[in-house]
Amino acid sequence: MVIGATGQIGRPAVRALARDGWAVTAASLGGGRDADWPDEVRSVRLDRDDDAALAALVGDGVDLVVDMVAFTPEHGRQLAGLADRVGSAVVVSSGAVYVDERGRGFHTQEEPDGWPDYPVPIPETWHTVAPGEGYGARKVRIERDLLALGDRLPTTVLRASAVHGPHCRTPRELYFVKRNLDGRRTRVLAYNGTSTFHPASVHNLAELVRLAAARPGSRVLNGADPDHPSVGEIGAMIDALMGVETESVLVDGPPPAPNVGDSPWAVPRPLIVDMSAAERELGYAPVTTYAEALPETVEWLAARLRERDWRDGFPKMLASYTAGIFDYAAEDAWLAART
Template identity: 70%
Template sequence: MVIGATGQIGRPTVDALVRDGWEVTAASRGGGRDEQWPQGVRAVRLDRADDAALAAVVGEDCDLVVDMVAHGPEHARQLTALAGRVGSAVVISTVSVYEDAEGRGFDTQGEPDGFPEYPVPIPETQRTVAPGESSYSTRKAALERELLAAGDALPTTLLRAGAVHGPHSALPRELYFVKRNLDGRGTRVLAHGGRSRFHPASVRNIAELVRLAAARPGSRVLNACDPQAPTVAEIGAAVDEVMGVEPRTVLLDGAPPADSVGSSPWSVPRPVVCDMTAAARELDYRPVVSYAESLPGTVDRLRAELAHRDWTEAFPRLASTYPDLFDYPAEDAWLRAR
């Protein structure tokens, strides 16, 4: 059973499992289907907060539960309560659980010098934030701790995903470049010299990791990212190539002068790059797609979404997270002053 099957990671995961011979129940709040799924996929409506409904969908003998939406200790307890009825689990976590040697993590990045200084690359043995209820990161850490504590009662592979991307993303960071190109912006500004690296994770590569972990159950934590971690300038160039444009990029040393100038969704002062050797060692993982290879589908979807409505309507979560992505007057004023 795949929980959150119609989300951005769930869609390719269902497809990958079916192709590998699994009989899949696709559970989601709306109970919908992806048009590319085979007819044999059983789609069901599920309210994740309803423990009885979850148990009923799982049934008495489920070989595998894949959970895309678990994000706190209560969801871990939901899963561990099914031990004995479920063979194993694969659960999506996040790289934001990591903290550096000074105790800095994603939750401290808004503080002065609060952005973490991680090793490059980050191994799964890197320390993590204390589990708790205060943030997304601490709740994911609590989720991980409870599931790993279950051990052989419910062998669970936790996949720490990076900056997830794909055609059905509710947070398509690529829009930063795609919309500028569609709007005919001839110049863009990138802070930190365009060298920021925030490791992307294709939904197709995550789906491949789920498929491999499903065939090799175990209690483990693995990073889940693409084979490369391109810089933000390289990401922009890759988007430009797909769209056939050549805008000018102004590289700004140091931090953005304002939230609306030079600050992209990848603009971090220190690199966030994950080590993928453990996945290769434990699961024989080989990525199925590179970042550049994945871009045409994402760009096509963004074009289509923007054809008839404003970006804030098409992607409200992105607009809420990054409200100043397209403040063109501020950019133009900064460029004139420069």
């Protein structure tokens, strides 16, 4: 059973599991289907916050639960309560759990000098934020509660990095795709365009799910692509795919003004995770690179932007980054002041 089956990772994960021979029940709030799923996949409606509905769907038992939408400690406790009826689990977590040696992490990034100084690359054994409130802290609570079950419910925790692909609710690539469609041919990039935030293709994450499903165990594994281009390199890739030429104005340091140069990748120090444990424990090999997976993302974003305003098409993006992400007036004013 896959919970959150129609989300960005769930869609390719269901497909990968079904093609690997699993009889898959694809559960989601809307109960929808993906066009690429085999006919044998069973799709059902599920409100995962409804304990009774989840327990009823598990019924007498399932061999595997894959949880794409475990966001609160209550969700972890739901799964733990079903341990006697579930063979094993794969639960998607996040790279947001990591902190540096000074305790800085995603939760401190808005503070002065709050962005962490991580090792390159980050191993799964690295420090994490303490369980508590906040996105990363809640993920850590879920991880610890499930891993503590050991053989009662062997759980593979996948710490996904910056997820990309079709159906993403907060697609970082939107930053460049929308600008190109809007005819913007000059852009400002902080930190000289060298910011690196390790991407994770939904297809590589689905492959990790597939492999972990076949090799149950209690473990934590990073999930990311084999390549990790900088924000400047990503912008150039998207330009090439869309057939446009742009000029990047590079700023040696943080965003120079509010809503100027502050892309979704704008971080002063890199976040790159170590994938060797997945290779060693699962025999994992990536099925794609960021560059190879990018065309379908760009195509999907461009089509969606032609159908509706970005605020309507990506409400979670708007909530996460605000409308200032496309504050062209602020950009133009800053650029004009430079000349």
